[in-house]
Amino acid sequence: MTTTATPTTSGARDSESFDEAPFDEEAFQDLKAEITAWVEGPGEDYADEIEATGQVPDRLLPELRDRGYLSLAAPVELGGRGIPFSRYLELMEIVSRSHASIRMLVHVINGTWRAMVPFATPEQLEEVVKPSIAGTKLVAFTLTEATAGTGQDLRTTARLEGDTWYLNGEKHLITFGVKCDYWLIAARIEGSTEKDGFVAFLMPNSGLPGAEVIDDSDTMGIRGTDHAILRFTETPVPASALLGEQGDGLKVALGGFLLPSRVSVAMSAVGLAERAQQLAVEYANRRETFGKPLSSRQAIQFYLAENYADIAAARALVIEAAKAYEEGRADAGVLSSASKMVAVDMLARVTDKALQVHGGQGYWKRNKIERVYRDARAQRFEEGTNEIQKLVVGRAVVTGAVSY
Structure with missing residues (x-):
């Protein structure tokens, strides 16, 4: 089943440029029935296990990936199933009847590509975006801070020296921030006070100097999903990790x-x-x-x-x-x-x-x-x-x- 991708913000690459294809309503209804059966069957078993152990079992993500539930909305050209946004939400409605940690995986992985695709370089598309859509690499959206979080009030800063950015600041409530492969992180350009003085990075979660990851997963609900506090002190980020241009953050x-x-x-x-x-x-x-x-x-x-x-x-x-x-x-x-x-x-x-x-x-x-x-x-x-x-x-x- 293939359809056109949904519109995104303007940028280096616009998902509207992908080819359109007819929508297969019969196949979509079959998919809805399949997901409903999974949610009411194996999904309930997973929910009981997560609540009993406080952990998302390692086998859950591969199962969701193999069933194609992590690549529902992305364009076919990027490895997704190309389901239009409003129809994809009918599937999210069903998944959300299950455990919140299951819903969180499906929700986040089916959404982060929208932020990356319009701005990603060809290398970032191959190394991060497509694997994210495929469910083989996990990207954590990293915006919220303890004293900020609406966007323009961000206090985490980035300073460019040569071909390296240096990141300073702290992020809170970052879903999948502990176990992810990459952080999709937004920061203010050091010294900037303008609305366009922001940058975004696709940073690998791979032990970068000055990057501290604190597991903050003991929550009231959504048991099993990891959450992180991230602290950066003069953390070097290569210029190749920049997503889009300066000012696009x-x-x-x-x-x-x-x-x-x-x-x-x-x-x-x-x-x-x-x-x-x-x-x-x-x-x-x-x-x-x-x-x-x-x-x-x-x-x-x-x-x-x-x-x-x-x-x-x-x-x-x-x-x-x-x-x-x-x-x-x-x-x-x-x-x-x-x-x-x-x-x-x-x-x-x-x-x-x-x-x-x-x-x-x-x-x-x-x-x-x-x-x-x-x-x-x-x-x-x-x-x-x-x-x-x-x-x-x-x-x-x-x-x-x-x-x-």
């Missing part, structure tokens, strides 16, 4: 990855909410109070009705944001933020009601809703907190940048 980080990734996170919230609703319905039908199924109680039906409407509304907005991104519309960025803002708030309401349907039983780890409830909290800050998303949307509204 924020284009790489914000446009290339974060915009579509916010929409993907929003859809993952929809998928996880659907799983919470499914668990709530199953429990309400199974549990009896005073000789009647819990599901016959009006209060419970109201919870489930509200959840259904909440999920459906959020999903519609996410699909609209995805189509805006595909079409390169001017409102794509605002809809990206709006969809994440709405979807993660929806997820909080749905998982809370789903847990309440379970009563005290839901608080015990032996019930799957407990893990779903914990995992749901992470999406409130993935790819920017809701407070940041509201700033983006609010500014667009008051300046008339959006229409109705």
Whole structure:
């Protein structure tokens, strides 16, 4: 099954230049059924194992890779399956009903190529981008800092001397930052105060001098996924690691990855909410109070009705944001933020009601809703907190940048 790649930000290489091919709807529906069966079968076994051990088993990544789940959205010319962004999100919706660490692998690996492709040199395409799409090399998106993280406030700096950059600073909350092969890292050019004073690098995670990797993986949810604190002190980075040109750093980080990734996170919230609703319905039908199924109680039906409407509304907005991104519309960025803002708030309401349907039983780890409830909290800050998303949307509204 092949289709055209989705639009990306402008740069040295535009993914829109790849050849178009017809979309095979029948094959896509077969793929959806396959992924659903995997999520409900082996995926649940993996989820139980991850929760029991606190580790993602080594065999999971190769299995996802061999099934083609890590190369769903990338262009066929780069080794991907070329599924359009809005249709790929239908698959992300399904995957997100599984364990958060499974969703994280599929989400990140299917997204980082968008940041790299428009700016990568031919050598970087062969050495990093294509292996990343194939799932043989792992790239960690490296933006957030302890005292910064929205982009222009970055404090990590890079200084060019000859043909070597020297990196100084600290990054926090870096997913896959411990075990990855490369860091896709953004930094401010030392001494720069301009918006275009940023650079991006594809740095190998291979014991560079002055680079300290601290395992920071003990989290509330998304158990098993590694997270890192990275500290750089005069760390030398060869000029060949520069992704794009000087000044492209924020284009790489914000446009290339974060915009579509916010929409993907929003859809993952929809998928996880659907799983919470499914668990709530199953429990309400199974549990009896005073000789009647819990599901016959009006209060419970109201919870489930509200959840259904909440999920459906959020999903519609996410699909609209995805189509805006595909079409390169001017409102794509605002809809990206709006969809994440709405979807993660929806997820909080749905998982809370789903847990309440379970009563005290839901608080015990032996019930799957407990893990779903914990995992749901992470999406409130993935790819920017809701407070940041509201700033983006609010500014667009008051300046008339959006229409109705």
